[in-house]
Amino acid sequence: MSDVKTVFGSLANYQKGGVAVIDDDPKNYVFSNVFEVADKSKPYERVAVGKNFQYVIECVRAEGDSPWYACAHDEFALVMDGKVEIRLVKPTDPLVPEDKSGAIKLAAAPKGKKMGRVVAGRGHMTLLPKGSAYQFHADAPSVVTIQTIAGDVTIERWSEICQTAE
């Protein structure tokens, strides 16, 4: 029997590393931790933890039901802690212009055809397909990161989440 121990993080148990500067500014590394960000976020705030021009990685504290979202391009949700249900609907009419970047929040559940559902645990990645609407649900606080493009629901608060000094 192997005694190997792979270490993952969680909301309940995470440790941060950090930037030790020799000749630099730690802010250049935009260093944060997704469990800490989720720990300090309200449910379903989509907080950017990575940004590369228009593209972002959002960090989400999943807890209870999320609003419904829609997006004109693919997104991918990676569960980093907990268990999250993702409900998918194909709207009867397009909800987002094709050239719109990022997800939008819907006022209510969309009318449309049920596409299916995914129940994802730690390490599971789920496609949030373009042109669909989706809702997250988590019975217990969980952490999800989303590969997407910055949009209306993306929150940027870098000075609050990132290492600013040694």
Added chain:
Amino acid sequence: MSSKTAYSVDATEPDNYYGYRRFKKGKFAFRRDEYFVHIDWPKGSHTLPADAFLRALQRDVAWNFFYGTVNFDSVFGTLNHYGTVDMFAGTFNDAYKSAGLDYLETYNAEDLMTTFKAILDDWTNAGYDPFAAPEETDQAYGRKHGDNRDAINRLRVTAKRMVGIPGDTPVRTDKTGYPVNRQFADVEQDVPEVQAEPGFEKEVAAFNLFAYLSRSDVTWNPSVCSVVKESLYCPTSEEFTLPVEHGNDRVEWFMQMSDEIVWVVKDKDTGRPRARVTCKPGDICAMPADIRHQGFSPKRSMLLVWENASNEIPKLINEGRAPVVPVKF
């Protein structure tokens, strides 16, 4: 009708004693003995251990010269211009540059790749796998004995949309030749519960990324697993040392998904130390576009490398129209 240029390789017959061929590319000359690789160019020469050279060469070949600079060590490497490639010695080393000993030649990328593949093929002995962690492979040393073409010719995985979607890159299993790695023996192999309504089987999709990575048979070889236009998730399993110092020509992001990696960060042009970044599970950080970095992973770990693949970015940064850091706050 298309035509494909066949590039020639300037190589000698195998050496009578060591059994290895010597190679030339432009005014660069390459030879190896039992332990070392020796590189000569008009202004100087350089020596590095054969295993270190082969591990770096393997990445440069597999990554098709990657994004930016691939420093085999502090002296020798390549710089990708996406179509052409510079091969250099001392160009990004303060001392060599100051002394005027630096040297650089530019080649068509396919031309140089042809020579690099020939060197890798000839100098990799039976049992030595440059992609593997040191504990998982025989040594690179000794006189020429056999080859390991199956290992060095592995294809880099590139999902078009996401791993596991019907028609896209498949998930890894025992049956497809990807057993769980010894250092990830405790990683859960469960699968997401996917319920797709009829007609939506290609759109309602999910897979276990951590299980997928636990079955990777290579180290330090990012592979595209999900794609949002030019945003590429390139997760990888890491153990021991990143075999190159990667010099960024754009911002690159790292999210540590398991265990720990320490990154030693130096100035891209001079090699002067700038920072040491320790990443633990859940940590996420950017590597600015004006640095080079090398990672050290004491235990096999899971790292998400996140790239923006736009070809416009190096030009924007070089012309000062885009910053070398991703956000300012």
